[in-house]
Amino acid sequence: MLTHPTLDLLHILGLNGMAKGFIDLNAQPEARTLDHAEWLALLLEQEKTLRQQLRFERRARTAKLRHTATVEDVDYRAVRGLDRSLFLKLATGDWIRARHNLLITGPCGVGKSWLASALGHRACRDDLAVAYHRVPRLFTALATARGDGRYARTLRSLARLDLLILDDWGPEPLNADQRRDLLEIVEDRYEARSIIVTSQMPVDHWYEIIGSPTIADAILDRLVHNAYRIELTGESLRKAKRADLDQPAT
Numbered sequence: 001m002l003t004h005p006t007l008d009l010l011h012i013l014g015l016n017g018m019a020k021g022f023i024d025l026n027a028q029p030e031a032r033t034l035d036h037a038e039w040l041a042l043l044l045e046q047e048k049t050l051r052q053q054l055r056f057e058r059r060a061r062t063a064k065l066r067h068t069a070t071v072e073d074v075d076y077r078a079v080r081g082l083d084r085s086l087f088l089k090l091a092t093g094d095w096i097r098a099r100h101n102l103l104i105t106g107p108c109g110v111g112k113s114w115l116a117s118a119l120g121h122r123a124c125r126d127d128l129a130v131a132y133h134r135v136p137r138l139f140t141a142l143a144t145a146r147g148d149g150r151y152a153r154t155l156r157s158l159a160r161l162d163l164l165i166l167d168d169w170g171p172e173p174l175n176a177d178q179r180r181d182l183l184e185i186v187e188d189r190y191e192a193r194s195i196i197v198t199s200q201m202p203v204d205h206w207y208e209i210i211g212s213p214t215i216a217d218a219i220l221d222r223l224v225h226n227a228y229r230i231e232l233t234g235e236s237l238r239k240a241k242r243a244d245l246d247q248p249a250t
């Protein structure tokens with residue numbers, strides 16, 4: 001184990017990536033041929049990598065994504081109705097920086113939450129603030145927050161996110177409080193921050209789910225107007241997974 005006053009100093013200064021790089025370089029005889037500038041550059045690179053990794057881990061912890069999914073792992077043959085070039089474009093994250101929305105629809109189990117999680121993971125890697133919420137649970141949490149005086153604070157924290165994922169929206173019609181909650185959320189984010197909404201219901205049915213025509217117009221105008229759309233089709237991937245598991249091993 002290397003002990004060195006420089007190492008102690010690096011730890012005291014919180015430069016843990018440089019400290020690790022310092023230990024690694026000391027253990028490599030070939031590193032002795034490096035000049036000072038190259039040595040320092042390698043240490044700084046290690047510090048940068050460690051900081052990026054820690055930032056990503058913090059972002060991912062708070063995002064609470066439903067699936068451990070990455071944009072690199074999408075199986076385009078398994079997910080029917082997914083336009084590869086559109087998804088690759090979304091995977092760059094530029095749409096979030098442009099404050100656009102994304103609506104993912106399709107029947108049960110076709111991979112809507114999975115794709116939303118993969119894009120959320122990508123946004124965490126880009127050091128953006130992300131949160132995943134299942135819509136029914138979010139409405140329950142907002143109803144509780146309304147009761148105990150945390151409503152405004154909860155809405156403010158949702159408004160600060162760079163990407164809000166609202167998973168499993170519909171099909172139950174909204175009540176008056178839920179309509180108001182959704183309008184507040186969408187209004188706060190309009191042309192300011194992005195939303196991904198996933199739903200088993202086609203976008204054409206959302207108007208009826210919201211219920212009140214005036215509020216439905218206000219919500220959908222803000223949500224749908226500048227949104228990309230992914231309309232998935234086909235059989236549930238859960239079924240396909242189960243069938244794979246049931247296959248006898250050869």
Ligand SMILES: Nc1ncnc2c1ncn2[C@@H]1O[C@H](COP(=O)(O)OP(=O)(O)OP(=O)(O)O)[C@@H](O)[C@H]1O
Nearest residue numbers: 074075079107108109110111112113114115237238
């Ligand atoms: N692109 C993918 N690659 C690999 N596995 C996937 C992919 N998409 C989905 N899956 C798998 O399929 C299952 C169903 O996916 P997911 O939960 O995203 O479906 P969903 O359309 O959101 O379903 P629901 O409407 O019931 O919420 C998941 O368990 C996931 O592991």
